[in-house]
Amino acid sequence: MPFLVCALVLFGRFPAQTVATSEIDAVIARADSPREGDSEKMAKWGDKAFERLLPVAERRFAAEGASSENQSARAALANLTLYLCVSASRARTSEMTGLYRKAHNSEQVRLFQWMAEIGDVAPNRDLFDDAVWNGSEDPNTLSKRLSSVDALCRAGDRAALDALTRVLLKTSNPDLEKKVFWKIASTGDDAALNAVRKLRDRGRTLPPLAERSPLELQNAKNVKSTTTDKSGRRWGLIEWDGLGAPDDLWIVKREGNKWADPVFTGVNTSWPRSLPSGTRAKGAEEHDAMMASFVDKGGWKKLIDDPDTRVDTDGDGYTDLVERWLGLDPADPDTDGDGVPDGQDRNPLTGSPPQTDEEQAISAALSPFLIPGRGASHNTMIELPNGMKPFELYSSSGLVLPRNPVIKPEGRLFGYWFSVASPVAFSLDRGEATVSVTELGGYYSTGWQVRVRKFDGDWYAVDMKVVWGSVS
Ligand SMILES: [Ca+2]
Ligand SMILES: [Ca+2]
Numbered sequence: 001m002p003f004l005v006c007a008l009v010l011f012g013r014f015p016a017q018t019v020a021t022s023e024i025d026a027v028i029a030r031a032d033s034p035r036e037g038d039s040e041k042m043a044k045w046g047d048k049a050f051e052r053l054l055p056v057a058e059r060r061f062a063a064e065g066a067s068s069e070n071q072s073a074r075a076a077l078a079n080l081t082l083y084l085c086v087s088a089s090r091a092r093t094s095e096m097t098g099l100y101r102k103a104h105n106s107e108q109v110r111l112f113q114w115m116a117e118i119g120d121v122a123p124n125r126d127l128f129d130d131a132v133w134n135g136s137e138d139p140n141t142l143s144k145r146l147s148s149v150d151a152l153c154r155a156g157d158r159a160a161l162d163a164l165t166r167v168l169l170k171t172s173n174p175d176l177e178k179k180v181f182w183k184i185a186s187t188g189d190d191a192a193l194n195a196v197r198k199l200r201d202r203g204r205t206l207p208p209l210a211e212r213s214p215l216e217l218q219n220a221k222n223v224k225s226t227t228t229d230k231s232g233r234r235w236g237l238i239e240w241d242g243l244g245a246p247d248d249l250w251i252v253k254r255e256g257n258k259w260a261d262p263v264f265t266g267v268n269t270s271w272p273r274s275l276p277s278g279t280r281a282k283g284a285e286e287h288d289a290m291m292a293s294f295v296d297k298g299g300w301k302k303l304i305d306d307p308d309t310r311v312d313t314d315g316d317g318y319t320d321l322v323e324r325w326l327g328l329d330p331a332d333p334d335t336d337g338d339g340v341p342d343g344q345d346r347n348p349l350t351g352s353p354p355q356t357d358e359e360q361a362i363s364a365a366l367s368p369f370l371i372p373g374r375g376a377s378h379n380t381m382i383e384l385p386n387g388m389k390p391f392e393l394y395s396s397s398g399l400v401l402p403r404n405p406v407i408k409p410e411g412r413l414f415g416y417w418f419s420v421a422s423p424v425a426f427s428l429d430r431g432e433a434t435v436s437v438t439e440l441g442g443y444y445s446t447g448w449q450v451r452v453r454k455f456d457g458d459w460y461a462v463d464m465k466v467v468w469g470s471v472s
């Protein structure tokens, strides 16, 4: 027998199909505990593997797809689904759709993704149209919504792009908005680019301080102390994130059943630095004592009528205290001289919009992180490549500030941090570029590669992928 096999191999007449079939069947049979490389093999075997898989999958999906709680059965179903997705070609759309209808929720998500990324879009168009508008936020539904964005962009027709444009301008889900944001720009469609630009330009200025973050929602747990003055007016001391840090302390006035008119005290509860009087804590113990006297023993009440707390020397909407906290000039209503007053300037320390191709490519690469998603008040710190002068960036949350040491604010600034690596890699015709962006959030950091493209002289993000991640 070994001789016969060798001879057949040498003469090129080895019955590959028969052998591969048993090999395929072996991979299918051990789907509940696969060996390394099994799914790569199934991908390589393609159509032949799919032929063997299909009847097994149909049987298993019908028999246990909806109900099995058995762990090894679940693992087998998940792997069979994976094998189907890696081996099926576009021509298998109707079989895959049939399986999708029989599958359990978690397998459905994977099959849906295949239908959106590889399958023929037309036969399942109603599913994609429907999913993208489905408001549910549970992870499976959201994942289908995100996949539908791929499908509708692949369809690329007017109706699909119009639907996505509407989603971009109306959705309240940040993940969906982020995906639509760069995905529709990649189509280069005029109306789609317009929608992206519209969102971007909305991020040039900030609303007045008192409107940046809902104050009334934070009442119950964030009011640290209250008092009533001689005229019967009620005052409160509240932790509020209007400047980005959730533990900054503000004085608020009771109006009807709401707290209003936040005035910054210059004190942050978790950061042992200083009181507005200039007293600085030396170490944690002294800080705790300072906080106790300021909050619990009512030290803050002296600030209610204190003109130093409320003075806005240059009339730009920020008190002098806020300006020092942010590193702005309390005597100049427009610190960066760009015509937008400090109190409404998204980039109060940087006056010039991105100009060169490199600056515009970086601005476009950061846009999917900064622009989609609304309502948050956190700030964003940006570290640009060495030697690059800061330029304006648009955002839909709080302030955008160049990262230390360019800025030396007095306060504890809280927010998302991004750093951009140098150099930006341009294509030969300079119509495309890849920008490496590091996203630092809390204990984790993520390395992204964002592809940007120039349409009519303006740059847009058209693709983004994670290239590394780490937890500290
Ligand atoms: Ca001011
Ligand atoms: Ca100012």
Ligand SMILES: [Ca+2]
Pocket: 334, 335, 336, 337, 338, 339, 340, 341, 342, 345, 347, 348
């Ligand atoms: Ca300004």
